[in-house]
Amino acid sequence: MDTAALLIIEVLNGIASLALACAGLAIIFGMMRVINFAHGEFMMLGAYTTVVCTKTLGINIWVSMLIISPIVVGIIGVIVERTFIRFFYGRMIDTLIATWGLSLLLIGIVTAIFGNIIEGVSAPMGSFEVGVYNVAQYRMVLIGIVILLFIGVFLVLTRTKLGLIARGTMQNPAQASVLGISTQRVYMVTFAVGAGLTGLAGGLLAPISQVIPTAGAAYVAQTFITVITGGTGAVTGTLVASGVFGTVRQLLSYEFTPVLGGVGLLIVAVVMLRLLPQGITGKIFRRSL
Amino acid sequence: MLSAEGIRASYGRIPILHGVDLQVAEGEFVGILGHNGMGKTTLLKTLIGLVKTTDGTITFEGETITREPPHRRNRRGIGYVPQGREIFPNVSVRDNLRLGFAVQKVDEQEVLDEVLEEFPRLKPLLDRAGRVLSGGEQQILALARCLCGRPRLILLDEPTEGIQPSIVEEIVEILKTLQARRKLTVVLVEQNLDFIAELSQRVLIIQRGQFTSEVSPSQLSDPDLVAEFVGMGG
Ligand SMILES: Nc1ncnc2c1ncn2[C@@H]1O[C@H](COP(=O)(O)OP(=O)(O)O)[C@@H](O)[C@H]1O
Ligand SMILES: [Mg+2]
Numbered sequence: 001m002d003t004a005a006l007l008i009i010e011v012l013n014g015i016a017s018l019a020l021a022c023a024g025l026a027i028i029f030g031m032m033r034v035i036n037f038a039h040g041e042f043m044m045l046g047a048y049t050t051v052v053c054t055k056t057l058g059i060n061i062w063v064s065m066l067i068i069s070p071i072v073v074g075i076i077g078v079i080v081e082r083t084f085i086r087f088f089y090g091r092m093i094d095t096l097i098a099t100w101g102l103s104l105l106l107i108g109i110v111t112a113i114f115g116n117i118i119e120g121v122s123a124p125m126g127s128f129e130v131g132v133y134n135v136a137q138y139r140m141v142l143i144g145i146v147i148l149l150f151i152g153v154f155l156v157l158t159r160t161k162l163g164l165i166a167r168g169t170m171q172n173p174a175q176a177s178v179l180g181i182s183t184q185r186v187y188m189v190t191f192a193v194g195a196g197l198t199g200l201a202g203g204l205l206a207p208i209s210q211v212i213p214t215a216g217a218a219y220v221a222q223t224f225i226t227v228i229t230g231g232t233g234a235v236t237g238t239l240v241a242s243g244v245f246g247t248v249r250q251l252l253s254y255e256f257t258p259v260l261g262g263v264g265l266l267i268v269a270v271v272m273l274r275l276l277p278q279g280i281t282g283k284i285f286r287r288s289l
Numbered sequence: 290m291l292s293a294e295g296i297r298a299s300y301g302r303i304p305i306l307h308g309v310d311l312q313v314a315e316g317e318f319v320g321i322l323g324h325n326g327m328g329k330t331t332l333l334k335t336l337i338g339l340v341k342t343t344d345g346t347i348t349f350e351g352e353t354i355t356r357e358p359p360h361r362r363n364r365r366g367i368g369y370v371p372q373g374r375e376i377f378p379n380v381s382v383r384d385n386l387r388l389g390f391a392v393q394k395v396d397e398q399e400v401l402d403e404v405l406e407e408f409p410r411l412k413p414l415l416d417r418a419g420r421v422l423s424g425g426e427q428q429i430l431a432l433a434r435c436l437c438g439r440p441r442l443i444l445l446d447e448p449t450e451g452i453q454p455s456i457v458e459e460i461v462e463i464l465k466t467l468q469a470r471r472k473l474t475v476v477l478v479e480q481n482l483d484f485i486a487e488l489s490q491r492v493l494i495i496q497r498g499q500f501t502s503e504v505s506p507s508q509l510s511d512p513d514l515v516a517e518f519v520g521m522g523g
Contacts, residue, residue, distance in 0.1 A: 161387075161391055164380065164384055164387060164388060164391060165388070165391050165392070167377075167379070167380060168377050168380060168384075168388045168391070171377045171378060171379055171380070172375055172377055174339055174359075174375070175371065175375040175377070176388065177338075177339070177358065177359040177360045177363075178337050178338075178339065178359045178360075178363055178368075178369045178371070179360075179363060179388055179389055179390075179391070179392075179434070179435075179438060180360050180363040180364050180390075180391075180392045180393070180438060181360055181388075181391065181392055182358075182360045182392075183360070184358075288379035288380075
């Protein structure tokens with residue numbers, strides 16, 4: 001009984017962390033079609049921001065994770081978009097190579113500053129007991145935050161004028177521009193929001209993961225696979241795909257090892273993409289978000 | 290109002306426009322007639338800024354706009370209804386209309402009410418996705434969306450292409466009413482002789498990226514003349 005409860009918590013947690021790690025990529029790759037190979041490094045920067053803020057500057061951890069990490073990485077996103085991403089829109093391979101270079105650069109810079117050592121912050125709040133097991137309250141809160149985050153992103157995209165402008169621009173940039181929309185600005189802002197969400201993910205995951213300069217590498221494959229499997233409806237698709245993959249990975253990790261969990265995720269992804277080449281939202285429920 | 294002088298444009302290294310001169314006065318309805326591939330669409334795209342000019346100048350209301358991006362030109366009051374309509378497929382008809390004035394600070398409901406009064410056919414379609422509309426409905430939506438931005442000059446690219454005759458008639462009526470009511474200036478590109486003759490005050494003939502002659506709409510009903518000027522019709 002306790003084991004079952006624990007397992008459910010673990011699975012929900014796995015889903016939440018995966019969805020969280022994917023949120024920014026759902027915008028940058030899912031909506032904008034920009035292959036950001038430095039996605040994992042954006043997360044790593046978010047994590048380091050939270051580490052520095054809490055440990056060195058003594059700032060409250062919630063403020064660090066929820067506010068400072070997204071702002072810092074969002075600003076880095078603007079700089080990156082203005083200095084080179086914007087020259088590569090519509091050129092996937094070039095973007096891939098450029099952002100791969102960027103990821104190496106970011107790893108290099110962070111290693112130079114902090115050294116190749118494991119940093120970490122301890123999770124806020126205590127833990128509660130499920131039978132004989134101890135579960136960190138933070139993990140539960142994280143699930144709630146991720147749910148609110150996705151609802152928020154969805155509402156902004158569907159209910160606000162800015163969201164409408166962003167969707168119109170992604171669907172047909174030339175037409176948006178002749179309707180008076182500065183597509184350059186829309187791309188910049190959208191990329192910054194995607195980067196900010198990625199920074200937020202890095203910050204929120206910092207207390208439950210190891211913070212090292214190369215931490216991003218672990219996220220690239222799984223996040224891209226999840227967003228691709230999600231399909232054309234970037235937000236809902238990513239959420240559904242996270243649900244499937246998070247469950248598979250967590251159950252296999254629990255039963256066997258985390259390595260097998262990762263392998264299982266890959267196998268399920270390959271099978272799903274064979275059956276649904278346009279992704280979950282391309283076929284099952286046709287959605288545009 | 291709009292003036293283009295010596296406009297040249299090319300795709301890659303292939304030149305398409307070879308020095309086009311065009312003067313449009315306020316309130317005028319100018320038709321541009323030409324075969325497929327003569328550069329009509331390219332000309333309108335250079336006027337709105339989607340294709341860069343390699344030479345020549347464009348001015349609008351006395352100001353040079355040759356190097357301005359499309360969104361700036363639109364904000365100056367130039368509307369563009371593209372060939373193929375370019376309806377946003379995955380947003381509703383209402384949101385397609387809203388995108389027509391999303392960057393303007395105006396009363397949203399007022400603009401929508403006004404445009405729906407002029408285009409009552411769109412009323413029952415407001416919540417449908419743009420992609421499910423028929424070609425004719427999309428054309429009317431594209432025109433309505435453009436008008437939502439309250440342009441003073443409209444560039445219209447082949448609005449009758451692939452559209453059933455009843456809707457073509459409807460579009461003629463709409464354009465006539467609008468021109469009288471909103472004091473619009475229009476540059477219309479067409480291959481449909483009757484349509485262009487019915488609406489235009491003067492018609493320019495384009496051949497291989499150049500204007501070759503100017504005719505009056507009444508001359509377009511003379512098949513021999515049309516054959517001589519355009520090599521089409523009669
Ligand atoms: N995007 C493009 N790239 C290269 N060539 C093009 C492109 N668009 C049009 N063209 C060529 O430019 C010429 C003029 O095209 P266009 O302006 O569309 O003519 P029209 O509208 O009169 O049919 C045609 O020969 C066409 O093949
Ligand atoms: Mg054309």
